Amino acid sequence: MGRAFFSKPWRDTENYQKDFDFVKSYKPRNQDVKHLRILLHGPVGAGKSSFYNSVESLLKGRVVGRAPTNTNTGKSFTLKYKAYTIQKDPDSFYPFIFNDTMGFEEKTNNGVHVEDVKLAMRGHVPDGYKFNPEVQFQETDPGYKEHPTLDDRVHVLVCVMAAGLVSLTSDDVWKKMREVRLAASEMGIPQLAILTKVDEAFPEVKTNIDKGYKHKCLKQKVDEFSMSLGIQPNCIFLVKNYQSETNVNADINALILSALKWMVTSGEDYLNNL
Template sequence: MPPEILSNFSRCTVESVLTSSITVWHKEKDLQFVKDYQPQNREVKHLRVLLHGPAGAGKSSFINSVDSVLQGRVTGRALTDTTSDKSFTKEHKTYKIHKGPETFYPFAFSDIMGIEEGTGNGVCVEDIKLAMKGHIKDGYNFNPRCVISENNPKYNMDPTLEDKVHVLVCVIDADTVHRLSDASMKKMREVRLAASDMGIPQLAILTKIDEACPEVERNVRNVYKSKYLKKQMEGLSVTLGLSPNCIFPVKNYHSEIDTNDEVDTVILSALKRILESGEDFVNYL
């Protein structure tokens, strides 16, 4: 076993002990909640969830994973790339998930270019702010060096409540929390503060938990026993200023050919909280 893998294995197995009461897994209950969900605000047909975070953290993969859970099979509509640390997503794109042949679930994910270190790399923070306000239309190709102009045909001058973001979700790789640069963290913090000014609820998703902890790779249920993952969540909480109960560890589907209950459960747990947060926002504007 390579030294770096051995080190990671030792770190995780030694610290993988029960840290709280036994967690009850509510896959069927959460799945039913998602299937029954409907925004009470009649101005909103689809609750809009904006995913942002470092390039390669798993934003597009999370969209695919939610789609996989709800379709009951592994899907891959949102294109991903595993060979680069640069953002593979270049344009603003909204993903709706089929509920039936001609119907969709009443929520949608907005996927954008990832945050990267340094000026002129990754999505502009100002573009994320404009996206939250509903000013950026689907199909806009992000320019890392400049913000979208009001003269751009993809600029939405008069966004409706439906166009605006109702939940902001920061997506971060579980094993890179302690290695994120100050510049990247500063950008994510700026986005968070802007969302706070708009009253938009914010959550975070910690992805690739199986790669961060071998015990979780062996059994996803060990996610609630891992002190290492707990430490990463606490570190993210301190850095971004998010409450720990707003941070959800998730394993995305990436190498599997079939769905399974354990992976479905952690994804549904995060999705349920996302929908609840967005529902509160659109009802108390």
């Protein structure tokens, strides 16, 4: 097993309790925004909905599964543009929202339209809109937000990719994700990425999830992902989503929290620089 791991992590670990306290106490300083909006996008089967469920599990201290998921990854199980909030206590919610999207697929008329994701980033797409792989969302469609507020717009874009699919993803899907990334760059939206299912891609990590940032092949996957998408390696995070577990786990939580903290701080920086 030793040959699979570096002696030291290739990314510094964060201060768990300090980061957890930060996330729990976070509030946007921009008075025009009630919620920091985080948009998840990526190919079918990447684990976008599962990541939201995992964040809620982390914050609630118990495994939950509010966002529907499917282990059969042939087609996108998410068909609607859905905004998920997380209840903090009986009277309030955390001030960040996750927007889930339909997955990208290889063919033109399959999966979510790139233009629909661009419209979502600009705040034009209403919550509950059902994606149509054959027809993109139009200004004349019911629910189209002609004059979105800053609160409607996306403040952080997160690409979600399963670690084992980095080398198997088609050029067509990479092209769609790069086009979304370019549009976000033009809007000034910060971009991060997460590699999910790290334990499925590399069995050595399954029983050593705390050593994820020491694993040599995962470092190579991060570098490969960086080259394919064009996003910096230090903006790519390793995650294991809650799937088979029935109780939360400190090591799994640590990976999720590291990614979540960067999403919140990146979005806060974006809002403060407007």
